Amino acid sequence: MKHTLSVLVENRPGALMRVASLFARRGFNIDSLAVGPTERHDVSRITLRVDCEHTSLEQIEKQMHKLVNVLRVQELAPGESVERELALLKVAAPASKRSELMALADVFGAQVADLGPDSIVFQLVGTPEEIDSFEELVRPHGLQELGRTGRLGLSRAARSGARAQTVLV
Amino acid sequence: MNGADAILRMLEAEGVEVMFGLPGGAILPLYDAMARGTTVRHVLARHEQGAGHMAEGYARASGRVGVAIATSGPGATNLVTPIADAWMDSTPLVCITGQVRSHLIGTDAFQECDITGITIPIVKHSWLVQDVEELPHTLKAAFHVARTGRCGPVLVDVPRDVQEAELEFVPPDTVSLPGWKPPRRGHARQIAAAAQAVAAAERPILYVGGGTLNAHATDELLALAERGRLPVVTTLMAKSAFPESHELHAGWPGMHGPKWSNWALNKADLIVAVGARFDDRVTGKLSAFAPGATVVHLDVDAAEISKIRHADIPVVGPLKSVLAELARVLEPSPERTEPWLRQIADWREQFPLRYRRDGERLKPQRVLESLQELTAGRDDVVWTTGVGQHQMWAMQYIECDRPRTFISSGGLGTMGYGIPAAIGAKAARPDATVICVDGDGCFQMTQQELATAVLEELPIVVVIVNNGYLGMVRQWQDMFFDERFSQIHLTQTVPDYALLARAYGALGFTAENEQELEDALAEAVASGRTCVVDARVDPREHCFPMIPAGAAALDVIEFPAEDPVNA
Numbered sequence: 001m002k003h004t005l006s007v008l009v010e011n012r013p014g015a016l017m018r019v020a021s022l023f024a025r026r027g028f029n030i031d032s033l034a035v036g037p038t039e040r041h042d043v044s045r046i047t048l049r050v051d052c053e054h055t056s057l058e059q060i061e062k063q064m065h066k067l068v069n070v071l072r073v074q075e076l077a078p079g080e081s082v083e084r085e086l087a088l089l090k091v092a093a094p095a096s097k098r099s100e101l102m103a104l105a106d107v108f109g110a111q112v113a114d115l116g117p118d119s120i121v122f123q124l125v126g127t128p129e130e131i132d133s134f135e136e137l138v139r140p141h142g143l144q145e146l147g148r149t150g151r152l153g154l155s156r157a158a159r160s161g162a163r164a165q166t167v168l169v
Numbered sequence: 170m171n172g173a174d175a176i177l178r179m180l181e182a183e184g185v186e187v188m189f190g191l192p193g194g195a196i197l198p199l200y201d202a203m204a205r206g207t208t209v210r211h212v213l214a215r216h217e218q219g220a221g222h223m224a225e226g227y228a229r230a231s232g233r234v235g236v237a238i239a240t241s242g243p244g245a246t247n248l249v250t251p252i253a254d255a256w257m258d259s260t261p262l263v264c265i266t267g268q269v270r271s272h273l274i275g276t277d278a279f280q281e282c283d284i285t286g287i288t289i290p291i292v293k294h295s296w297l298v299q300d301v302e303e304l305p306h307t308l309k310a311a312f313h314v315a316r317t318g319r320c321g322p323v324l325v326d327v328p329r330d331v332q333e334a335e336l337e338f339v340p341p342d343t344v345s346l347p348g349w350k351p352p353r354r355g356h357a358r359q360i361a362a363a364a365q366a367v368a369a370a371e372r373p374i375l376y377v378g379g380g381t382l383n384a385h386a387t388d389e390l391l392a393l394a395e396r397g398r399l400p401v402v403t404t405l406m407a408k409s410a411f412p413e414s415h416e417l418h419a420g421w422p423g424m425h426g427p428k429w430s431n432w433a434l435n436k437a438d439l440i441v442a443v444g445a446r447f448d449d450r451v452t453g454k455l456s457a458f459a460p461g462a463t464v465v466h467l468d469v470d471a472a473e474i475s476k477i478r479h480a481d482i483p484v485v486g487p488l489k490s491v492l493a494e495l496a497r498v499l500e501p502s503p504e505r506t507e508p509w510l511r512q513i514a515d516w517r518e519q520f521p522l523r524y525r526r527d528g529e530r531l532k533p534q535r536v537l538e539s540l541q542e543l544t545a546g547r548d549d550v551v552w553t554t555g556v557g558q559h560q561m562w563a564m565q566y567i568e569c570d571r572p573r574t575f576i577s578s579g580g581l582g583t584m585g586y587g588i589p590a591a592i593g594a595k596a597a598r599p600d601a602t603v604i605c606v607d608g609d610g611c612f613q614m615t616q617q618e619l620a621t622a623v624l625e626e627l628p629i630v631v632v633i634v635n636n637g638y639l640g641m642v643r644q645w646q647d648m649f650f651d652e653r654f655s656q657i658h659l660t661q662t663v664p665d666y667a668l669l670a671r672a673y674g675a676l677g678f679t680a681e682n683e684q685e686l687e688d689a690l691a692e693a694v695a696s697g698r699t700c701v702v703d704a705r706v707d708p709r710e711h712c713f714p715m716i717p718a719g720a721a722a723l724d725v726i727e728f729p730a731e732d733p734v735n736a
Contacts, residue, residue, distance in 0.1 A: 010348060013297070018289055025290045062472035068294040068314060068349045 004076040015069040032150030083153040092142030173202035173332040179308035189223040193240025196267030198332035215617040219589040221251020226593025242280030255322040256291040257580025261315040262322035295324040301334035318351025319470040355486030370439035379406030380444020389492035409569035425561035429516035447477035457721035530707035537566035555587040555611025557641040559634035585614030591629040619673040636708035637661035670701035
């Protein structure tokens with residue numbers, strides 16, 4: 001079973017490596033991992049998608065809490081969080097196919113990030129599932145390159161109002 | 170003042186008495202600062218692994234943080250084994266390593282290695298200090314992390330230029346580690362639930378692990394056991410945490426524990442795990458381990474709760490206060506556990522430790538019996554061991570009544586641990602007689618530290634249970650690999666251990682029979698000098714009882730009736 005974890009870590013050298021090493025050592029599988037800054041300059045957020053049973057999820061959370069650089073570990077439950085991902089897709093686009101591709105992009109809200117004589121780079125922000133669908137639909141046209149950020153997540157606005165009061169560790 | 174001076178001032182401020190190490194290029198400024206003066210004694214090891222195990226032995230004998238120092242590259246990698254050992258056995262350790270100059274990091278410079286990277290899976294935390302101004306706080310944080318929560322090793326890697334850089338030294342008052350928050354007290358409701366479960370149980374048992382010693386909670390453990398009339402099994406790591414001559418002590422569970430101890434643990438209806446982690450060497454086949462028992466798990470490390478065995482009533486907190494509180498709220502019914510205690514006593518009568526007392530050869534078990542007889546009643550003896558058969562016999566035959574008097578490598582099973590750990594223990598307890606029960610294989614892994622013992626005037630008695638083999642491997646090949654002996658014969662005569670001891674300036678004895686053994690041990694223990702007693706024993710002896718790996722703990726193999734080899 002897959003779970004999304006949002007982990008706040010101190011923005012220090014090696015913090016990401018310690019988290020990644022823990023997963024490797026305990027034999028936990030990471031589906032995706034995204035890391036970046038937060039509203040605080042000294043704190044980074046790691047969003048992890050992991051594949052595990054519920055019991056081992058508890059182990060993962062507890063083991064991560066033991067890392068000195070880890071400030072908070074939170075599971076993002078599907079109904080109580082928003083998850084988004086950014087994808088860049090380079091698709092073969094001869095003149096004859098362009099209008100069809102543009103129409104597809106329009107449906108998904110994808111934007112044109114770059115345009116060349118024979119191909120288009122689309123950028124799409126959406127749920128990981130939406131990106132899966134878009135990818136599937138453009139693939140027959142000739143998907144030349146694909147890059148995805150891995151999912152990012154936050155707890156829903158309704159929840160974070162209450163959470164804003166909680167001091168970060 | 171430079172960074173190296175600041176390191177020493179911080180060690181002094183932390184109350185460090187002794188550090189164990191070996192100098193080299195990248196740590197030269199720190200050793201230069203030592204030459205300028207410090208109150209911290211430095212013990213010069215002959216190998217960094219020795220320094221690391223000495224620091225562990227010191228930590229385990231004293232209950233304080235051990236300090237080991239090494240240079241970059243090979244000096245640092247030689248510390249990896251002690252760090253891993255301290256990680257597995259939760260021994261508080263601060264390792265300080267030199268690193269190549271900052272501008273050389275990442276260039277594959279001479280004696281450069283990424284020791285913080287290498288040790289990430291086996292430290293609680295580590296620091297590569299990049300700014301001399303951070304040194305004081307980093308050292309303070311290192312000691313704080315090593316000894317709070319679940320104890321363990323930390324590493325501070327200091328580039329040479331950082332050691333040499335000047336700073337305005339201000340000792341930090343507090344530690345700022347926002348992500349490090351070990352639990353401060355156990356949950357009162359959980360403790361109450363645990364007390365109720367204990368009071369209601371008919372066959373309760375305290376299953377005590379090394380965490381109890383780390384928590385300095387042995388008095389509280391004794392008080393709880395006596396208040397509830399609860400039998401106590403202590404793991405190898407907890408040996409000496411509970412007085413072994415006490416009527417409530419029910420031996421040692423696990424692979425080579427007595428049958429009656431394993432039966433007591435496995436037939437209990439309530440197990441109270443105290444700073445123990447349900448190691449596979451204790452549980453045997455997990456699905457068959459104590460099937461009828463409710464589990465109360467007391468531990469300072471939340472990640473141990475339900476990691477291996479589901480905990481019905483977990484209590485996360487420092488054991489000293491948790492045990493005291495549990496004893497306080499416990500309302501034991503008088504006489505309730507007496508039938509259970511009688512049952513355990515019956516099993517004890519029924520299943521004593523046995524070995525074959527025939528033939529001319531000195532028996533290895535007899536070596537341990539002799540040591541026990543020689544030291545019985547003394548409260549100033551500290552034991553260390555290597556890893557293997559001799560270690561298990563030491564567990565079985567040596568009786569320890571006072572905390573921190575049995576120091577052994579449990580989780581990692583590090584051969585060669587005994588001699589350096591004994592030297593560290595002697596540094597912690599200068600008035601004690603420190604005896605290392607060693608194997609001939611183990612001895613040859615760290616024998617060079619005899620020079621340290623002699624020259625640093627930290628005398629230890631090393632008793633080699635010399636069967637001329639990697640004995641535990643021989644036992645497994647004999648029992649589980651159809652007697653195909655493979656690469657285990659070391660010989661009993663090369664090296665000549667007594668002669669080797671004399672080469673190091675120690676006293677050397679060779680014993681081939683009981684009389685020679687008893688004379689040698691008596692003289693060695695009385696000498697006050699570093700001694701090696703080479704006890705040449707019958708190599709055919711196996712260590713029993715034994716729960717074969719992966720077998721159920723109740724299916725323990727005993728000697729001799731069920732002995733598959735010697736029957």
